[in-house]
Structure formats: structure tokens, C-alpha cells
Amino acid sequence: MTSTNRIRLGMIGGGQGAFIGGVHRMAARLDDRYELIAGVFSARPDVNRASASELRIDPSRCYDDVSELIAGESGRDDGVQAVAIVTPNHLHFDAAKACLEAGLHVICEKPMTLTADEAETLAGLAQQKQRHLLLTHPYVGYPLVQQARAMVKRGDLGRLRMVNVEYVQEWLAEAPGPDNKQADWRLDPKRAGAAGCLGDIGTHAYQLSAFISGLTLDAVSADLSSMVEGRQLDDNVHAMLRYTSGAKGMLWVSQCAPGFENGLRIRVVGGRASLEWAQESPNELWFAPLNAPRQRITRRDDWLGDDINRGVRIPGGHPEGYIEAFANLYQALADQLNGAPADWLPDANTGVDGLHFISAVLRSNQADGAWATLPPPVGKERTSGDQR
Structure with missing residues (x-):
């Protein structure tokens, strides 16, 4: 059962053996503003399912690919609202484009794409669909x-x-x-x-x-x-x-x-x-x-x-670090999705x-x-x- 007060989050990539997917999940949880409910965690079916199980994802919401994720979640009243893309660089563009076209907000690792033309396409699409695309440069947090x-x-x-x-x-x-x-x-x-x-x-x-x-x-x-x-x-x-x-x-x-x-x-x-x-x-x-x-x-x-x-x-005096800075990006995006300005976000x-x-x-x-x-x-x- 997902909370109606949290932003419903999906994830593409970030399965077993990945580094940055775990960082995203910790950052999203820190202020209790998100709930991870679905995803495609690996291109390898066994790793995908095992990763979903470790993350306590409903097996029916562990999808084989991005198109299945979008199709499966778009028909639900409690479907994902934002998707974090934490794959290798060459997979960013197609996944982000499909999610934006489906009306989803996107959180994407950097570099955003492989080419400037691809990046400009995503920027135009985000503006056209009036959806946020957060690029995770955590150090500004x-x-x-x-x-x-x-x-x-x-x-x-x-x-x-x-x-x-x-x-x-x-x-x-x-x-x-x-x-x-x-x-x-x-x-x-x-x-x-x-x-x-x-x-x-x-x-x-x-x-x-x-x-x-x-x-x-x-x-x-x-x-x-x-x-x-x-x-x-x-x-x-x-x-x-x-x-x-x-x-x-x-x-x-x-x-x-x-x-x-x-x-x-x-x-x-x-x-x-x-x-x-x-x-x-x-x-x-x-x-x-x-x-x-x-x-x-x-x-x-x-x-x-x-x-x-x-x-x-x-x-002050108690050390804060990388996860907290990363979480500030997720926090500010949650504020944006609830109507508050956060014009400093990448x-x-x-x-x-x-x-x-x-x-x-x-x-x-x-x-x-x-x-x-x-x-x-x-x-x-x-x-x-x-x-x-």
C-alpha cells in the first residue's frame, strides 16, 4: 500500500552490483517524500527480479523493459509519477524520452545524453510536456x-x-x-x-x-x-x-x-x-x-x-555529506512537484x-x-x- 502523501517513484537501472542506484534510493528516502514502487532494475531477468525482491517491490510491478513499465503504470490510479534513470549513459536518452512522452517527471544521471542534439530534444520535450527533468549533479546540494x-x-x-x-x-x-x-x-x-x-x-x-x-x-x-x-x-x-x-x-x-x-x-x-x-x-x-x-x-x-x-x-559541527547533498535535490524536486519554486536545481x-x-x-x-x-x-x- 503506497502513501498518497509521497511521490510515487519508479527506477530504471540500479540493480544488484550498481553503485548510484543505491545512492538515489537513500537520497529519496531521507526526507520521506518518495516511495519506490516499481522499476526495471536490470536488463538481465534474474538480476531484475532478485533486485526487486530485495527492494520489496511487488513482483507484478517489476517490469522487463521501459515500455512495459510505462504501459503497466499508466493504467493504475496509483501509478508512478516520477522515474529515476540510473543506467549507463547510452541508455539515458531513450528511457527519458519515453518517460517524458508518457507524462512522467524524470530524474536522470549525468551526462544527460551522449550528444547535444539528444539533450536538446529532451529539453524541448520536457518543456512541451510541462514535466520536470532533474539532472543529478549532487554537489550543488x-x-x-x-x-x-x-x-x-x-x-x-x-x-x-x-x-x-x-x-x-x-x-x-x-x-x-x-x-x-x-x-x-x-x-x-x-x-x-x-x-x-x-x-x-x-x-x-x-x-x-x-x-x-x-x-x-x-x-x-x-x-x-x-x-x-x-x-x-x-x-x-x-x-x-x-x-x-x-x-x-x-x-x-x-x-x-x-x-x-x-x-x-x-x-x-x-x-x-x-x-x-x-x-x-x-x-x-x-x-x-x-x-x-x-x-x-x-x-x-x-x-x-x-x-x-x-x-x-x-x-552545525555534526558532519553532513554526500547522501544529504544528494537528498537535497530530491527534496527540492518534491517541493517543485507540490508547487514551490526551486530554481537552483540542475x-x-x-x-x-x-x-x-x-x-x-x-x-x-x-x-x-x-x-x-x-x-x-x-x-x-x-x-x-x-x-x-
Whole structure:
């Protein structure tokens, strides 16, 4: 029996052996706003059924494929209202398109699709059907990331000069074993797309920099490498960034750097001050005014605004982390579905912008680092007026 007060959630992917599906389920449960009631958890029938059983899904609502899920749920008064797509990249587009066409809200892993054309199709469809498409960039759910964005927006840093962002990992520093399911599809161009490390974590770094700075990226000069012998996709990316405002930036993402576990870090530098935040120490934000001591900002109730405090669940000093940040996306989407605004959420247009970024980086790399221009994000003109 499902609760009428919870959003009825379906899931595509995320079966036994998957990582991100479990994260989505924990995030959806944290504020008790969703109930997982149906899904297609694996393309393998035995794993699909076993996964549904573990998750206590009614066997009649464990479907063989996406079309069966849509057909089976659309005829029910208690059918799913939103679907989380947590599959490898190459399956995102068809599943999201089918769900949007059926009038369902979509929660999708990134990158949203394999190509910018596919992303634009989904963005147009979401607008046409008046349905939400949440793209799960969870790092923007951290309260101090939102605080950094607010400080930049109100001018605490002055005119922005530089944005440096890096996301560095070691988990693919060697060729993975044959049973490493997470590495298997990420290193396969047919399933991951043309971008390896760039698509997997580079999109997170880029989106985080855009979210905090508010700047529009004009062009990139990039160098991609496959440093592990025999690897078909990139595992290391260096890129120079030019913004329409005149600000400069650098991006480094790598999955082959020994000693780095999950090193997502950003520095935003303005004329009056700078900010620094690192995901491995997510409950502190460093603010450094010109000619003054650095200040450590934490999740104190008397510092954060009410809109940011909505995503804080426990008192300051008690550590919050990745699951809570991820849950803030689900919480805000639930608010949207109940009529409340949440304009900070990554959406279909964010997905389009991310695919344009990937495309520009790939073009620049193919041209030996020549500058490649990006189209402006949806709703923004290519002017110098985006400076906060």
C-alpha cells in the first residue's frame, strides 16, 4: 500500500552490483517524500527480479523493459509519477524520452545524453510536456556550495577574475579487473560515449563552477589524455577556460592520479576576495578577503539564510555529506512537484549546457588545443554582462 502523501517513484537501472542506484534510493528516502514502487532494475531477468525482491517491490510491478513499465503504470490510479534513470549513459536518452512522452517527471544521471542534439530534444520535450527533468549533479546540494553561490551573487568577492576547479581520482590509475562493473561500462565508448573521464566527472566540475560563479563559458582550450595503456577513452583532462565576462579559469579532471580519492575542489577569485571549497571537507567554506585573514565558514544557523538552511538536517559541527547533498535535490524536486519554486536545481537545460561543454572540449582536443567556442546556455545571451 503506497502513501498518497509521497511521490510515487519508479527506477530504471540500479540493480544488484550498481553503485548510484543505491545512492538515489537513500537520497529519496531521507526526507520521506518518495516511495519506490516499481522499476526495471536490470536488463538481465534474474538480476531484475532478485533486485526487486530485495527492494520489496511487488513482483507484478517489476517490469522487463521501459515500455512495459510505462504501459503497466499508466493504467493504475496509483501509478508512478516520477522515474529515476540510473543506467549507463547510452541508455539515458531513450528511457527519458519515453518517460517524458508518457507524462512522467524524470530524474536522470549525468551526462544527460551522449550528444547535444539528444539533450536538446529532451529539453524541448520536457518543456512541451510541462514535466520536470532533474539532472543529478549532487554537489550543488551541499549547503556551503549554495552559500558560496549566494556570496558571489551579492558581490562579496567583487568582480570575478579567476575560477579554478579540479576533480581528481585514482580509481582508474591501473587497468581494472574483469569483474569491475563500474569501470567496465565507463571505459566502453559504445556505452559511455565519446568522453570518458570528461563525461563522468568533468561534467560535475564544470557544472559546479558554473553554479557558484554564475559566469558564462565562452571558449575552452583542452588537452585530453589516455594515460593507461590500451584505454580507448580519456582518463585525464586539462583545460583552459575563457568566460564572456573576461574572467579566466582552469579545469583539471583525472581518474588516473594515485593518492586522490575523490578530490573535487573549487577556487573562485574576485577583485576583493576569494572562496575555496573542497568536497572531501564539505562542511567548511573558506572566505579570504583582500589584505585580511582567511575566514572559515561552517553550517551555523546564524550565518546561512533560511533558503539554504532548508537543506541542513542536523546542528552545525555534526558532519553532513554526500547522501544529504544528494537528498537535497530530491527534496527540492518534491517541493517543485507540490508547487514551490526551486530554481537552483540542475535541469534539462543544464544537461544541454553540459553536452555543449563536452563537445567543445573534444573539438579543442582534436584541434591540438585550439580554442573552441560554446553556444550560450539556454536563456542567456553571449554578452559580457554575466559578471556578478
